Amino acid sequence: MIEIQSILVRFGGVIALNSVSAQFSKDVSGIIGPNGAGKTTLMNVISGFVSCKSGSVVVDGQNLLNLSPHRRAQWGLRRSFQKEQIADDLSVFENVLVQLDFRMGQTRENALEVEKMLDAVGMSEHANRLGAELSGYERRLTDVARCMVGSPRLIMLDEPAGGLSVDETHQLGNHITNIPQITGGQVLVIDHDVELISDICKETLVLDFGKRIAFGKTAEVLADPKVKSAYLGTEEVSA
């Protein structure tokens, strides 16, 4: 259970998140909204890269705001970025293993877990290739595998389908759907691709100009006129 309570974030005079609250209880949940709605800011608050003026983020009873970003990762928070963060000079295996390096003295267990997750996303045969040699989709899959290791409790994926083809997006959606089953963690996905969100997310939060405008079952949320208006705008009829 992810409980977000009254998150307020200001950047100077701009209110990026205005008292946003939501309780995510499903395996895979989504956050959508137009550009500048505050989706990534919310993810940055949860992962510790942006400080909020007030509010709390409680996951499985732990208030994450009390932990530094790397401590949140060690606690079980995983996140990917809009641009995948794969080190070019590390192999695929090493790019995933780095997530487990804080678990000292478990070399064998760590290696086995990395192999298992690479297998789960279909990257095991590329394990020894360098990050620099990978395609965009392979880099994204490596990123997802990294988010899956180490018994994560919360996995946040920021626009995972950005720049992918329709087929690749579909395959990635299948991998994301399987994550809770394989890892036991809860998944939070941000994406502009409404089709992907409606395919994989059981509940969705919609933000617009830093405010929550809808939250609930994905199908119901997407049918909400306020959401349609936020995405498509309202027609201006001249007299």
Next chain:
Amino acid sequence: MRRSLFHVTPSGASGFVFAGVCFLILPSFLGSYWLSVFTSAACFALAAFGVAFMYARLGMVSLAQVGLMGVGGWIHLRLNYLFEWPFEVNLVIAALATMVFGWLLALPALRMRGLYLALVTLMAAGGLEILFATYQFPNGGEGFWGVKTGSFSPFRGPVIAQSAESYLRYVVAVCFLGFLIVEAHRRLAPGRAWAMIRRSEAAAMAVGVNVTLYKTWAFGIAGLLAGIAGGLLAGSLGLLDDGTFRSSESVLLFALAVVGGARFWLGAVITAVLYRILPALLNTWGVDPDIAYMIFGAGLLHAVITAPDGIGGQLYGLAALMRTKFGTRGVK
């Protein structure tokens, strides 16, 4: 699927062969002048490897490496005249103390990067330069600074390397160990953490890397290598001159590390050849050694514009091309 920690790459194999040649053959063919030049070059190769690894692995520019060598050399000389401890004990203490000094230097610099980090380290090098010029290096005198005028007290070299020839072998062996220390780091958790930090500090934190710890660690390793290099240089000459450790020398060493190729062990060797052997060669030929600075400038321009991996990277690229052309495996 997982590569062993102890696997040998083609680059590593050539490094083993190169170190073997330097250890077994080179010292036998050199006169006393060139033995001194090559010993000094080996010391600076180790120091250059420290600054190059910080730049290549973390993208951090440290312009205090030669100053840190001075710290290592100062401590080694002071211990030599203060106690009857073996050379190796003094060297280890000097290296560890310089590593701690590197950590202290890192503390204010950790919040900075790029140009600002370079400036902070340059200021530190400037401070060290003033200290060395004011108080000089110990030569067997009394008091904390241990400086006396007139004749110097004798310096105790390593028991197993009393001649200049054997000392060069000794320095090559220690340098080889220093290179292995960095390579082991690169293949283990610190290397992966550094790669992520270089990619993005936010991404590193997101995978649980303690960025402050690993940045400090890198400064410590660079300090350790500089301390060893300074201690070995002190052992080569028996005394040190403050002119060797000017802040401008740190800038030059970093620039040459970029020219040599910061990502490769060969780059550190090329750096040392350019820094120490080329001027000596010009001097031998009766040419003004300062002409080397013009060559360095041209080399830096070349590296910045056309060869970001430096001469070392170009040589590896050439080797890979030849292997591809002749149907063998490429070098990585």
